[in-house]
Amino acid sequence: MIDKILSTKVASAVVAVWMAFHIVIAIQGDLIWQVFATLSLLGVVSYTLDSASSRKLLTVFGLGFLATTSEFLYYISQGAAPGSEGLPPAPGIVLWVVATLWVLLAGTATYTGLIKSET
Numbered sequence: 001m002i003d004k005i006l007s008t009k010v011a012s013a014v015v016a017v018w019m020a021f022h023i024v025i026a027i028q029g030d031l032i033w034q035v036f037a038t039l040s041l042l043g044v045v046s047y048t049l050d051s052a053s054s055r056k057l058l059t060v061f062g063l064g065f066l067a068t069t070s071e072f073l074y075y076i077s078q079g080a081a082p083g084s085e086g087l088p089p090a091p092g093i094v095l096w097v098v099a100t101l102w103v104l105l106a107g108t109a110t111y112t113g114l115i116k117s118e119t
Helices: 007-029 034-048 051-077 092-113
Strands: none
Touching: 007 034, 007 051, 007 092, 034 051, 051 092
C-alpha cells in the first residue's frame, strides 16, 4: 500500500494538480501566475520521466515546498493569523504541510528504505 502512495506517478500528479490549483488562486488574487504554470508543467514532466529521474525532481519539489511551508510556519509563530496578508487560510497551510511531507517522502522513498528500489 505504501508503495502505491509513494509512487512517482501519484506524487507527480499531486504536484501538477496542486500547482494548477494555485494558478487559479493567483489569477483571482492578481498575483504572478506564470511561476505556478511552470511548476505545474514540471509536475507533468516528472510524471512522464523514469522513476529514478522523477524521484530526483520530486525531492527538489519537496525542498522547495519545505521552504514555502517553513515561511508560513515562521509567520504564524510570529503572531500572524492564517488567512491574513501573505498567508493562506488554515486549511491551506495544513494542505501545504501534507503536500510537502508527501512529496519529500515520495522523492526520497528509495533512499530511506520506505520502498524497494525500482532499478
